[in-house]
Amino acid sequence: MTTLLEPAPRTTTTTIPTGLTAIPPIAEWWHRLEAPLRREILERPEAPLRRPVVRRILDLTDRETEPVPHFPVRLDENARAYLLGWSGTSGRL
Template sequence: MSSVLDDVPHHERVAHTNGLPPIGLWWPMLERPLRREVLENVHAPLRAVVVRRIYELCELDPGHAPQLGVRLGENERAYIAGWMHSVDWN
């Protein structure tokens, strides 16, 4: 099972209330320094540079990215918690 859908039109990728594409598309590709920044406080608003990078990773126009007050939703925080749990297995 995959969290990434094939051939999803770009305009349908941004469907969440916070304006971000589905986290399964961008979180695996997000660079470590930006990931660490998000992990420091998953409830804090994301910096504009992080949001722009998310849009770039999803091949969306970063000029249309929301600028201020973008926060991860409950489902996105749950995704990250599951991801952290899975990478902690040794």
């Protein structure tokens, strides 16, 4: 007697490998970023960065040949803490 084993259903999920960094550390580019883009980030630091903003960050850090990632890029906890110190505010941004 034989049994048929059906393969497990495939799920399509996009995972970002642990340790993958889409943008360089904020200290490398924040002071050179144009004021309108800085204001945009400060308004919603937890929101995904728009692709043109990510492109500009890569350009400012001499990574212009790197493609803009296809997954949402967000500031990590350390970058948001940097913004708290930079903006001179206390509490949540």
